[in-house]
Amino acid sequence: MRYVTEYRDAGLVRGVLDEIHSTVTKPWVMMEICGGQTHAIMRHGIDQLLPSQIELVHGPGCPVCVTPLELIDKAIAIASQPEVIFTSYGDMLRVPGSGTDLFSVRAAGGDVRVVYSPLDAVKIARDNPDREVVFFAIGFETTAPPNAMSVVQAQAMGLQNYTILVSHVRVPPAIHAILGAPHNRVQGFLAAGHVCAVMGYWEYKPIAEQYGVPIVVTGFEPLDIVRGILHVLKLLEGGRAVAENAYSRAVTFEGNQPAQQLIDRVLEPCDRKWRGIGVIPESGWRLRREYADFDAETRFGVEEIRPQESPLCIAGQILQGLKKPYDCSAFQVQCTPENPLGATMVSAEGACAAYYRYGHRVSEG
Amino acid sequence: MEDEQEKVVIHGLVCPRPLTHYETVLLGHGSGGKMTRDLIEGTFYPPFENPALMRGDDAAVVAQPEPGRLAISTDSHIVSPLFFPGGDIGHLAVCGTVNDLAMVGARPLWITASFILEEGLPLVILEHVTASMKEAAGEAGVDIIAGDTKVAERGKADGMFISTTGVGWVPSDRAVSGANAQPGDVVLLSGPIGDHGIAVLAARGELAFETALESDIAPLNDLVEKMFDSCSSIHVLRDPTRGGLATALNEIACQSGVAIQLDEEKIPVRPSVAAACELLGFDPLYVANEGKLVAMVPAEDAETILQAMRSAPYGEEACRIGEVEAEPSGKVLMRTAIGGTRVVDMLSGEMLPRIC
Structure with missing residues (x-):
């Protein structure tokens, strides 16, 4: 595969790893923001090849993991209604709400469908005019443009039966929350390449200056990740707190302007609750008033659902980089991918699932 | 035309002859009666033709190949869509069972096939699937020696489900099992x-x-x-x-x-x-x-x-x-x-x- 195979070249990766080993002089704590990067690190075994002085902690960048419990309960309540076709990205189906999950709703007769894009959900709405079609619009800046586009398209097509259940989140406010926390240990960030492909990295410049931490835009293949780590390391060792780009084949400083304009047209900033972390000011997007007709929460009257989390789950501290999955008493015991207590064990990008799938048995063995 | 019709003289009640050929699977095809018979003889016998099957008894009787051990495996097949690039549910039903037998070192000999058909399934699709089963069975060198058909109401089966059971003979010098992996292998x-x-x-x-x-x-x-x-x-x-x-x-x-x-x-x-x-x-x-x-x-x-x-x-x-x-x-x-x-x-x- 062009543009993938090259970035998995073992020789090139080892070369960068050698340079990391020869550059590091003292211990550093870095956070990879994105859950996709967490999985790539575990899947390729990158963490085992780093010098012991570099500690990687895993960030909150898993959209499935941070989607608050009440929103999942709202999704379940909507999906259970007989007139509804509930559409979602696949990995939301197994995330436990406070009582059940979307898979179980489907087994009980609910019409829950996996789609690969919200534009597919719009097509389903067009083809089923007598049904209410709802799309579960979660995610970071990466999925916001297609989700916004689906609303614009539905409006242009005059569809009355399409709504989205919105729980969008944004990376920069989360970084503020992590760096502003009293027990913060993170000294440098690998910023999420896909998010920056949409948003650029102009938003990170003032954060790097304000907190004195380097932030480097990083991709997802092994070579991208080790280059991102080396870049952060060099900035840390050189005492430079700036935002720079190690993923220039996909990311520019300004980002994708039409996509940003589309987001701005349909969505507006709002305070958002992050699962396990709490409310972060201005950290999310919701539908603008002009598009209120497309808001599933109001159409189905589910605004008042307020559930409780499992008391055992420490996903919130894991998502803030304060703890690791091994620190959790429920990890591998009460909490497994088959029976997850929290979303970090469910999603393909969740830190607990990554440790469970790729890591834990190596350390046992 | 009207004149001709008027000349028709009806002698008592005439029962219309039932249709004998259908385009789709009907509930009656699973009744066990005449329609089931027609389906078996029209759709299953021609492709699967072999003496044990065609005898039409309640069970197929076959000769034991050689003394030794038999391997038996059973499998159900559900696939959507029924036809996909490279094969269909018929290939899947035969190959799946043949392969399960082969994976214990057995030489596959016989297969039985049980069909659950959805009411309304076009018969041409069933015939296509049985042709695929014939092709796969021919390649694998197995006979399909017994079968069964049931019809589920429309909406209660995804076109068709097929369950197969296979029997194979295991040569005495073979000891294959998932439990036999040895360090160094x-x-x-x-x-x-x-x-x-x-x-x-x-x-x-x-x-x-x-x-x-x-x-x-x-x-x-x-x-x-x-x-x-x-x-x-x-x-x-x-x-x-x-x-x-x-x-x-x-x-x-x-x-x-x-x-x-x-x-x-x-x-x-x-x-x-x-x-x-x-x-x-x-x-x-x-x-x-x-x-x-x-x-x-x-x-x-x-x-x-x-x-x-x-x-x-x-x-x-x-x-x-x-x-x-x-x-x-x-x-x-x-x-x-x-x-x-x-x-x-x-x-x-x-x-x-x-x-x-």
Whole structure:
């Protein structure tokens, strides 16, 4: 595969790893923001090849993991209604709400469908005019443009039966929350390449200056990740707190302007609750008033659902980089991918699932 | 015209003759009566023709081939869509059972097939499927000697379900089991993984891209015979179907109480499968195959068996992918291309496309 195979070249990766080993002089704590990067690190075994002085902690960048419990309960309540076709990205189906999950709703007769894009959900709405079609619009800046586009398209097509259940989140406010926390240990960030492909990295410049931490835009293949780590390391060792780009084949400083304009047209900033972390000011997007007709929460009257989390789950501290999955008493015991207590064990990008799938048995063995 | 009709004289009540040929499956086809008979004689006998079946008794009577052990396996087949690039549910029903028998070293002899048909299924589809079963059974050298048909009401079966049971004979010098992997064994794989799963997914029309990829569905008993012809010391054979290679190897590691160490770089994946998996967030290690096998063989015989595989049908792209070790027992590990090591766990639940 062009543009993938090259970035998995073992020789090139080892070369960068050698340079990391020869550059590091003292211990550093870095956070990879994105859950996709967490999985790539575990899947390729990158963490085992780093010098012991570099500690990687895993960030909150898993959209499935941070989607608050009440929103999942709202999704379940909507999906259970007989007139509804509930559409979602696949990995939301197994995330436990406070009582059940979307898979179980489907087994009980609910019409829950996996789609690969919200534009597919719009097509389903067009083809089923007598049904209410709802799309579960979660995610970071990466999925916001297609989700916004689906609303614009539905409006242009005059569809009355399409709504989205919105729980969008944004990376920069989360970084503020992590760096502003009293027990913060993170000294440098690998910023999420896909998010920056949409948003650029102009938003990170003032954060790097304000907190004195380097932030480097990083991709997802092994070579991208080790280059991102080396870049952060060099900035840390050189005492430079700036935002720079190690993923220039996909990311520019300004980002994708039409996509940003589309987001701005349909969505507006709002305070958002992050699962396990709490409310972060201005950290999310919701539908603008002009598009209120497309808001599933109001159409189905589910605004008042307020559930409780499992008391055992420490996903919130894991998502803030304060703890690791091994620190959790429920990890591998009460909490497994088959029976997850929290979303970090469910999603393909969740830190607990990554440790469970790729890591834990190596350390046992 | 009207004059002619007026001349018709009706002598009492005339019962209209029932239709004898239908375009679709009706509930009556599962009644056990005349319509069932017609379906059996019209649709199942011609393709499956063999003496044990055509005798029409309640059970097929066959002669025991040779003294020794028999292998018996049963399987149900549900696939959507019924037809996919490279095969259909008929191929799947025969090859799935043939391969299960071959994976214990058996020579498949007979298959029985039970059909659950959905009311309204076009008969032409059923005939297409039975033709595929004939083709696959012919290639594998097995007879379909008994069967059953039931009809489910419309909406209660996804077109059709097929359950098959197979019987095979196990030569006395073969001792193959998932529990027989030994530390030091070499792990062989018969070809690239993931073709079937991605081909079926693409055939569902849910993907935003098209692929020329075909399912790898195939009967593997001939390949297995060629392997045993070269060397009878094979310890483990398994066809990594649902759950993919990763799940099959985890099962073997647990059954045998050994560790399996894989080399990421040596596991063959076609570029189109790799690309589809990248897009969807799947790992090819967990994607289904229907015409591949993985074998564990003593290191000293590995090269001989590998060469035999490569000269046999469906084994041309066979390769070594790893070895068996004593510890950590029950685990599958993989050396990544860049030199790390990771655990390859079983698939938990359904494989789900990722959000981004």
